[in-house]
Amino acid sequence: MSAIGEIGRALNEAENSTAITPRPNEGHLSIQNVSKIYDPDGAHVVAVNNASLEIAPGDFVAIVGPSGCGKSTLMNIVAGFDNVTSGLVKLDGNDLATPNSPPRPGPDRVVVFQNGALFPWKTVLENVMYGPIVQHKMTPKEAEEKAIDLLAKCGGLDKVADSYPPQLSSGMQRRVEIVRALVNEPKILLLDEPFRAMDTVSKTVMHQHLLEMYRVCRRTIVFITHDLEEAIYLADRVVVMTSRPGTIKSIIQVNLPRPRVPDMMLGAEYLALKAQAIAGVHEEAKKAFERGEKEHA
Amino acid sequence: MGTPWWRSRKFWLMWVGYICAVAAWYASVKWLPIDAFNRLPDPWTVAKEWFSPEPVYGVSIFTPVYYDHILYSVYRATAAFALAVVLGVPLGIIMAWNKTFDAYASALVGLLRPIPPLAWIPLAILMFPGIELAVIYVTFLVAFFATIMNTYVGVKSIDQDYFRAAASLGSSSRDVLRHVIIPGALPNIFTGLQIAMGAAWFSLAAGEMIAAQYGLGYLIFEAYNLIQFPTIVIGMATLGVAGYISSAIIRVVGNRLMRWHAQSFGMGG
Numbered sequence: 001m002s003a004i005g006e007i008g009r010a011l012n013e014a015e016n017s018t019a020i021t022p023r024p025n026e027g028h029l030s031i032q033n034v035s036k037i038y039d040p041d042g043a044h045v046v047a048v049n050n051a052s053l054e055i056a057p058g059d060f061v062a063i064v065g066p067s068g069c070g071k072s073t074l075m076n077i078v079a080g081f082d083n084v085t086s087g088l089v090k091l092d093g094n095d096l097a098t099p100n101s102p103p104r105p106g107p108d109r110v111v112v113f114q115n116g117a118l119f120p121w122k123t124v125l126e127n128v129m130y131g132p133i134v135q136h137k138m139t140p141k142e143a144e145e146k147a148i149d150l151l152a153k154c155g156g157l158d159k160v161a162d163s164y165p166p167q168l169s170s171g172m173q174r175r176v177e178i179v180r181a182l183v184n185e186p187k188i189l190l191l192d193e194p195f196r197a198m199d200t201v202s203k204t205v206m207h208q209h210l211l212e213m214y215r216v217c218r219r220t221i222v223f224i225t226h227d228l229e230e231a232i233y234l235a236d237r238v239v240v241m242t243s244r245p246g247t248i249k250s251i252i253q254v255n256l257p258r259p260r261v262p263d264m265m266l267g268a269e270y271l272a273l274k275a276q277a278i279a280g281v282h283e284e285a286k287k288a289f290e291r292g293e294k295e296h297a
Numbered sequence: 298m299g300t301p302w303w304r305s306r307k308f309w310l311m312w313v314g315y316i317c318a319v320a321a322w323y324a325s326v327k328w329l330p331i332d333a334f335n336r337l338p339d340p341w342t343v344a345k346e347w348f349s350p351e352p353v354y355g356v357s358i359f360t361p362v363y364y365d366h367i368l369y370s371v372y373r374a375t376a377a378f379a380l381a382v383v384l385g386v387p388l389g390i391i392m393a394w395n396k397t398f399d400a401y402a403s404a405l406v407g408l409l410r411p412i413p414p415l416a417w418i419p420l421a422i423l424m425f426p427g428i429e430l431a432v433i434y435v436t437f438l439v440a441f442f443a444t445i446m447n448t449y450v451g452v453k454s455i456d457q458d459y460f461r462a463a464a465s466l467g468s469s470s471r472d473v474l475r476h477v478i479i480p481g482a483l484p485n486i487f488t489g490l491q492i493a494m495g496a497a498w499f500s501l502a503a504g505e506m507i508a509a510q511y512g513l514g515y516l517i518f519e520a521y522n523l524i525q526f527p528t529i530v531i532g533m534a535t536l537g538v539a540g541y542i543s544s545a546i547i548r549v550v551g552n553r554l555m556r557w558h559a560q561s562f563g564m565g566g
Binding site for chain 1: 456458459461462464465466467468469472476477480481483555557558560561
């Protein structure tokens with residue numbers, strides 16, 4: 001796994017002059033009794049039912065659950081793509097979502113998308129520069145400098161700065177997309193099943209890369225996935241959701257030490273956590289399967 | 298590519314195609330036992346007339362009147378096409394972007410679009426002061442609808458995640474228009490412009506046959522009335538060349554504007 005070592009080294013160098021300021025006291029996300037009901041033509045689908053969750057600044061939280069459990073809905077609410085039917089979401093004490101306010105996305109909680117959403121018509125560099133420029137936080141020149149700097153520090157991505165995203169591998173694209181999010185210095189990073197379509201080896205490389213970025217840039221991370229092993233390996237806490245209606249069933253505290261290394265996945269502590277989580281999810285998945293539900297992302 | 302273009306298989310196959318077509322033309326005029334065909338000019342007669350300093354029927358590359366016809370047609374096609382782009386692209390974008398406007402406009406476009414351009418000619422002549430504007434109007438209409446429809450489809454086919462990503466990164470509506478909608482719809486818009494240009498030449502020639510004093514369409518129909526058969530074919534061939542060149546220009550401009558598309562999907566050149 002020399003690729004992992006390389007990324008680690010690059011990021012260690014990055015630490016000396018971090019391009020992204022750590023904000024230890026920001027990014028406190030508070031989800032209070034949130035429900036979301038979709039009611040197209042009176043269908044009345046309860047996507048999220050009375051979910052409450054406190055995420056401390058700088059925490060890495062993974063939300064896991066079977067398909068259609070409302071984890072993506074919850075993320076869309078936090079991202080500001082969707083509103084709540086009832087309940088409240090707060091970020092550092094400010095209202096993010098209330099039943100009466102329209103959805104409001106913003107650069108304080110940037111999303112990395114399941115299928116990737118780098119603009120294919122912009123180069124890697126232009127993609128990363130985009131946020132700071134449209135927010136009028138930087139001149140194009142400053143944005144370019146910061147973008148190049150950050151790309152370089154995240155595993156030498158500055159080498160592909162002039163490429164267009166479709167020319168890169170999906171792993172590389174995902175890394176660039178995370179950099180595009182980080183360059184805005186968000187309070188929360190929202191990752192919506194970012195490694196879903198990857199093979200096991202690429203996934204492992206991406207995990208190390210993400211963990212290193214988390215260590216260096218330290219941000220609240222909400223990581224949506226249906227892959228339990230991934231959730232336990234990466235996160236401080238794993239939130240298990242159940243489907244129809246989407247409810248938070250249990251929260252598993254992961255006390256594996258950081259930095260995390262792939263060998264940990266063979267340790268007794270990891271396996272015990274995995275067994276505990278599987279029991280919860282399996283029960284739910286079986287119920288959904290027996291109801292004959294269609295897969296939902 | 299290592300081989301120069303003039304040695305590529307594609308280049309030679311292209312010429313084989315041309316030669317076969319001309320040979321078939323020659324054969325059908327000279328050897329087919331059909332009277333109607335035998336009256337038509339063969340390729341050699343047309344070529345002789347086209348490139349003759351003293352053409353029998355008065356139109357060749359050496360006569361100024363030939364260029365008058367070309368200029369009139371090019372002017373009308375360009376004016377109509379430019380107008381179609383200037384009006385059609387923004388309208389297509391607004392229709393795709395704004396649901397209320399879409400509801401107004403889609404039904405209207407759906408109803409007007411199927412009306413053949415030629416059916417507009419009488420009304421166009423009554424509506425506009427002078428033949429010139431009427432012909433341009435009829436040419437404009439088809440190009441306009443092709444541009445609107447493809448722009449609309451182009452915007453609608455942009456993945457919602459790009460809009461979400463843009464919003465998440467702090468874009469204003471103007472940023473979304475400039476950085477997501479326009480570049481995202483551009484491949485479809487340019488497909489639409491190719492179709493629009495083709496459609497413009499098509500209805501221009503028809504319009505000129507009926508209502509103009511100059512232009513390639515007029516030249517063709519006038520030659521038909523005066524039984525100057527080689528001139529008909531000269532007019533047709535010139536239309537073919539003009540259409541080909543205008544398409545090529547749009548393609549080149551498109552590839553320039555969409556370097557990402559060409560590089561990412563290997564559609565350069």
